[in-house]
Amino acid sequence: MHPHHDAVKTWDHARRHLVLMLALTFTTGIVDAVGYLGLDRVFTANMTGNVVILGMGLAGADDLPVLGPAxxxxxxLVGAALGGRVLRTAPAGWSDRTSGTFAATGVLAILLGVGALVAPPEEGSLWALTVTTVLALAMGLQAASARRLAVKDVTTVVVTSTLTGLAADSRLAGGAGDGWARRSLAVLLILVGAAVGALLLRASGDQGVGVGMLVAGVLAVAVAVLGHRHREA
Structure with missing residues (x-):
């Protein structure tokens, strides 16, 4: 194939991967808002926040939960390990296995969403703790899959490193300001996702946790289907 065509194809794939991972960053915002507000102050995707809550909870601060964050x-960790295991021998780029792991994240979120609509999880109940654990497993799987795909600056689950890169490489810091658009978008999308998650909870009351997970799950499955349709491998 002509080198120019190869370059165009590679750029197309890279751009598509970026858009799809930004979409998943948005769904992460929804999931974390739903978890924090509806599942007793637990982050199921942002493990930095979760570990901090766990640490404060262990110290007995502010009646913070311990079991949920733990x-x-x-x-x-189990989800991320599963993702790593499945994708270890997968071809580079977006492969059938990548589609499978991203789809699994979406399907798990949809199933939990349906379950939470049928029986809204009450704080501290066995069902709420089950939802929390399985949702976190799904997000670990997503994080490992995104890491394997390696879209620069977009991990889909955290934006601390993205913000660091945005500031440290900015013109203000004497850098070239490369990648500012994708970094800004990643931060904005997780913020908007969290706002959407909070609004869904407010609008849907007891059903909010289920609705939030359902919306995030459907979007994640859509990402998996679109990625699969245009996969390279």
Whole structure:
């Protein structure tokens, strides 16, 4: 194939991957808002926040939960390990296995969403803790898949490193300001996602947790389908 065509194709894939990972960053905002506000102050995707809450909870501060954040941490690690295992021998780029792991994240979120609509999880109940753990497992799987795809500056689950890059490489800091658009978008989308998650909770009351997970799950499955349709491998 002509080198120019190869370059165009590679650029197309890179741009598509970026858009899809930014979409997942938005769904992460929804999931974390739903988890924090509806599942007793637990982050199921942002493990930095979750570990900090766990630390404060262990110190007995402000009646913060311990079991929920601890289970979310374990679930996230199990999900990330599963993702790493499945994708270890997968071809580079977006492969059939990548589609499978991203789809699994979406399907898990949809199933939990349906379950939470049928039986809204009450804080501290066994069902709420189960939802928390499985949702964190799904987000760990997503994080490992995004890491394997390696879209620069877009991990889909955290924006601290993205913000650091945005500021440290900015013109203000004497840098070239490269990648400012994708970094800004990643931060904006997780922020908007969190706002959407909070609004869904407010609008739907007891059903809010289920609705939020359902919306995030459907979007994640859509990302998996679009990525699969245009996969390279």
């Amino acid at each position: 289970l979310a941490l374990v679930g996230f």
